[in-house]
Amino acid sequence: MSTIISAENNTHFFDDVSKNFDYAAQFTQHHPGLLNQIKACNSVYHFKFPIRKGNDFEVIDAWRVEHSHHQSPTKGGIRYSEMVNEDEVMALAALMTYKCAIVNVPFGGAKGGIKINPKNYTTQELENITRRYTVELIKKNFIGPSIDVPAPDYGSGEREMGWIADTYATMNPGQLDAMGCVTGKPIALHGIQGRREATGRGVAIATRECVSVPEDMAALGLTPGIEGKRVIVQGLGNVGYYSAKFLADFGGLIVGICEFEGAIYNEDGLDVEAVFQHRKSTGSILGFSGAKKEFKNSAEGLEQDCDILVPAALENQITAANAANIKAKIIVEGANGPTTPEAEKIFYSKGGIIIPDLFANAGGVTVSYFEWLKNLSHVAFGRINRRFEENSNLNLVNMVEGLTGIALTPLQRATIVKGASELELVNSGLEDTMIRSYHEFRQVYKNNPKIDTLRTAALVVVINKIAVSYQNLGVWP
Template identity: 45%
Template sequence: MKNNSIPNFKENVDAFVLKASKALKFSDDLIDHIRSTHSVLQVNVGIKIKNKIKNFTGWRAVHSEHRLPSKGGIRFSAEVNQDETEALAALMTYKCAVVDIPFGGSKGSLKIDPKQYSEEELKLITHIYAEKLIKKGFLSPAINVPAPDVGTGEREMVWIMDTYKNLFPNDINYLACVTGKPVAYGGIRGRAQATGRGVEESIREYLRHEQFYKRTKLNPDLSKNKIVIQGFGKVGKSLVEELFHRDHAKIIAIGEYNGYLYNEKGIDIDELVKHFQKNKNLKNFTGAKFIEKPAEVLTIACDILVPAALESVINMSNVEKIKAKLIVEAANGPITHDADEVLQKKGIDVLPDIYVNSGGVVVSYFEWVKNITHVRFGRLQRRYEENKMNELIQVIEDATGRSIPDKYKANIIHGVQEIDLVNSGLEDVMRETFKEIMKNMEIFKKKVSLRTATYAIALNKLKQYHKDMGVSNAH
């Protein structure tokens, strides 16, 4: 009889790390050192609301400072706890190492349901929480840089930045103390869509390689595959828009907390977005059937399944019902470690979260670099490039005696802008990282999963760091 108890998030991350360390034949002391959390700060945020003192517990976990600053989002949720925060911090260490972003791993959380408080109340709560982190050395452009996560967004990042600036008005790099800001406050174009676009790039890259799409019997043309998405939040929404507009993808189902939409012929995403913006709900959308059984969206027969919402949604209670050929982990930890073993035996490939959803931290890195250098990407070269291309077109037209059509001319002349460089950089990271994963699979003679090969990249880089920098010896 199967054990249907669901491991917690920390247990899953630890299990995946240990599996990769065994494949690499790491010593127990080394892997214990790599896995250990560097430090955790617990704070109490007390505030008087309606003549009653409310107390909120918050954490900032630093898993690794092998590279600085440490990086990771801040989550506002009634469900958070210290164990989960530490596990998410560890995931950030591995994620940054996998995609070659020079950050350590960190994560913050505040135990609060943000929907229960007004904007003014949340602003004050966020200021107090941020001030406590800053004063204890857990938030600064050089040491620890937060970003949005569940329950937070651009607004909260501006509040945190303002808190830091007021405490350290002489720090010229204050904009870099957080990422995920609005463009007007030092943010970068493309950051809001970065995680979703990164997920799309990971699918594209998988389908570029015959050895993978053949073994899972997928069509290399993305538009010819049936796709199911669980989650229509920040990541899920940006993902379906990228898939629909750039790849003409056939998305047959989209799930949310209260049910899912289903249309065998594919959902019109533009119409769905209009409906969702107006109603804040998938229900009553006329372009698909709404079924009030949210868990069932995961078991729909499809080619590509993308869990983009919650942790541990694929577990021992439903893994045998999964009918996808490829699972793409847009959410953090959507598959438990025991269910992952079952999927591997069934021949279902899993593109792991530490690769797939790294687009957010990749573009956060670009934003941090922009803030540290104090210059917008593309500002120095855009007009130069446009002028040179104009000259080249004039030479070609003079030499041939023929005019280049305006529709082609405008595209050729277009000088690179910030969004172009961000998207190009993100694509490069996702493509190069997948090639590294493939190389690892060859080293292991294809006896490991994509997940284990990906974790092995991170662990090898961390091992090399500890070898180069050393670990303190007792005297």
């Protein structure tokens, strides 16, 4: 089995998402018509446009799918991949709807895709493709700070989001909130601190919160707490790298890393930053001096001994073909749809649990929400109140020292007096969001013995929230 399954051969991703939805829907009391409305993609826009490549022309396939308008604007990333197809974009858009609902972010779900391999194009060609894609969205009213707000995804990043923001602002002169048309922008273009690492940080927080519950860990035969838990991460892109980095910072032991070219393993732990730099310089994680085992077939890396497996690459990585061989007790879905419904049944039958993608990787859209709010308010978080907080804290410290006669060290004083920066506020908001959301759907899972997975519990919560939104809009009785 290949580690990365081509989306060309996988035209059932949306069906898999819909199966999970239908299974969860039976635990709600909503009308079938309302459930069908929640499940369906509202708008699917497939378009083509030509670009000049060298001395030739090439026609590019692209999509933008708006899954749900129960909240406005819709929100979702743009994927640059030659494996992109309509079914995949529809599935990812649906997951975005559910993701926003589970973490209480007031967006509907959307997703975009451009069918290219970015490595085959020059920077100028990529800019032309991105700007033309944006123009096509503008022409059809598929982008705007109150309409549909894209973000980075697989194959895209801050640079591409900057091009989108500039194109939109150019074509909408005088629009005060133009920079809110897209998130994940560079800081210099009104981005936000912490957005780049937000998804990976969210995955790490979700993992830490899951393993902190003694009751749940006892059922898995594990001790509570992240300290010393052996972790294998699949993918060393943005999500995988930051997931591994923050899990290690929290006390986890990264024993395995899997990538397209293969996998490495060391039961004593791997230095994530060293592996990242090795791959940056050589083009491969293979040959890393700190690895005790290497696997040319990266699928074997998923099956090595560990407590926690974090698939953070693409969809359909854990299937009925390999689920029985997974030795982890916990799967944390850093990627979208990495576990098929059939594989999930097998994994739960072995006594494991899966922290579902619609929650685990929602850190990105959570911080994108903060960026969008920053763009609409036109002020950075902490700018207005940081100095006031520091002065208030300083006055309090001075008063306490005067009353007690105990003088603090300069380090103690600086720690207490310091006001919160934008990054600290963003990380605090992300952490609070992930912790609250996890316990919200975990409680549903624990309180209803008929609900057999955390994914189903999360979807029950999602369905109920979206149903209330539709009813409040007056579009459903």
